[in-house]
Amino acid sequence: MRLLSGALGATVLLLSACQRIGAPAGPVPLPATTPDAAPAPASLSAREGAIRDYVRAHHHDDVTLLEKAVNISSGSQNTAGVRRVGDLFTQELTALGFTVRWAEMPASMRRAGHLVAERRGTKGARLLLIGHLDTVFEGEGQRFVREDTIARGAGTSDMKGGDVAMIAALRALNATGALEGSQIIVVMTGDEESAGSPLELARKDLIDAARRSDIALAFEGGRAARASISRRGSSGWTLNVTGRQAHSAGVFTNGYGAVYEMARILDTFRRELAGDPTLTFNPGVVAGGTTVQRDSSGTALVAAGKTNIISPTAVVQGDLRFLRESQKDSTRARMRAIVAQHLPGTEAEITFRDSYPAMPPTTAGAELLARFDAVSRALGYGPVEGDPPESRGAGDVSFVAPYLTGMDGLGVSGRGSHSPDESVNLNSLIMAGERAAVLMDRLINGPVLERPRP
Ligand SMILES: [Zn+2]
Structure with missing residues (x-):
């Protein structure tokens, strides 16, 4: 969000895409440091327990990856920087068996393009995972600074932290064999904070991916007790x-x-x-x-x-x-x-x-949220409710809503997004990675979700 004062003193309020509106002013409640020591044993399968343990054990690697990503400046106008963040995540996704391509945009758009990665398979729900590589902040100077469990810097929470949570989840799934046979497309856009024009072209790759998927999970900022199934x-x-x-x-x-x-x-x-x-x-x-x-x-x-x-x-x-x-x-x-x-x-x-476009409430969305709620409870993070649709600004998940069932808010928790004081609670990176991983495991390997609306 930016404030511009016009010549007449008129004020222009620009809401960039992922701005959350209507959120309480002041500090965002942060999730508990770690879940309650021992979640009910019956609530996680042995493999899910292994997935959770893998995410926890690799937290240090995830923080290191986040530090690298944050230290590459990638404001939406910085096409070279956005591309370099894409290269960093490309290495990670390639190692997990994804075929990665870069979706170029025409030079006239003045945007970097998007990372599109795919694993082909036939098992379970076909998943679309959505992130973005760009930050609101343009220029250098908001580098990664860690203070205990808080890390500051541009994109720490919006949303390089969410991108890393997605990768952490995929790593854990890969290590435990849960990715075998799955169909997953990852799209990380390069211009979420300031979408390129024309929009039909800027979002064509995302929409094409949605047409070949059943469920979209978006990793914008998350809170322990909230997710977004309608915007x-x-x-x-x-x-x-x-x-x-x-x-x-x-x-x-x-x-x-x-x-x-x-x-x-x-x-x-x-x-x-x-x-x-x-x-x-x-x-x-x-x-x-x-x-x-x-x-x-x-x-x-x-x-x-x-x-x-x-x-x-x-x-x-x-x-x-x-x-x-x-x-x-x-x-x-x-x-x-x-x-x-x-x-x-x-x-x-x-x-x-x-x-x-609008992302209206649907029964399939409610069922997806119920699955996520069950996962969160099983991991000891407590219940999850849906965000009131009017409390959130629009986001990339909105573009795919006409084609599949989507949920947003799987990312990390932080403060000060779209401001010079952006930070992330690193413990929320563990929470986001665990919850996304177990949810994906259940969507790939568990009972099929009610067929999404056409
Ligand atoms: Zn964002």
Whole structure:
């Protein structure tokens, strides 16, 4: 998330993709250092116990890998750095029997591309594991610094820590024979924090992988007692308003001008459409006057005018977040209808732009969460509940939601993501590795999950 102040003092709030919103301010609760000494013996099979022990025994290796990854700067714009983090994880995945390729993006996108790794097999659920290689932080200077069980640095929790948890889980599964015959695709995107454009191309490899998978597990920031099986989609809108320019003395007789029409539209949106907690529409930037200019980034609007002139132009840029595509469509229709009821002497038009699709709640998702909850309890980490969908921003898992059953939040716990004070609780790396590994083992080798929705 970045804050930009526009020329008019208008403030632009940019939510980068994995930003969690609605999370409690202040410290995020961290998981217990280690699970209760002896989880009920009956709850883990012998192999699952071996998987857990392997993750614990290799914690030092995982921290070393995380340190290497964090010390390669990889802001989304740093294509060489993102690629180098990809190379680091490629070595790990190749050693685990994955065939790894690099999905290049066109130079005009100015993004590094993605790591795509695959193990082919036919046993159990076909898994898609999602991570990302880039960080919000651009530049050098946020290197890995360990203080006891806390490590600071760019990407420690968002989400190089999650990537390492994924690799730790795969290593443990490989070492115990649990990967035999499995079909797994790993996609680590290089531009999650600032997705490349056009989005259809930037997410094509991820979506292609989803079409060949049954279940997606995403390793964004995790909390001990929460996972995410439903998230809202997001989209953007632009409102362009025009009015007849004239002397201000005639504002209620010669036409209301663009600013009053803009105000009418925004206030009617709020009065008529607000109230459903799963639906929000936020006017992020407004500008109105005699002229309005946009900068090349599209994030700054510059207005000029005089108080004695009825404003001929106004522009609003906003977002729209929704839990279902049908809800998105019906809301857009109502917004268009409100826009069309012009005040005298004004015109207005609203346009919409798709961004992240919705990941609505499903019964298959609830079953996947129940499996994860059982795994967490069996490992001694306690119950896991679903995040309220409105509490999370959009993430890469949203792009695959239309094709399979997904769950996010399998990663590590930390503080200060998207800030210079980012850190990770290294004990959560053990928790995340153990829980992901045992869950994957059950999905590959256990009873088949109810067939996901088409
Ligand atoms: Zn992230």
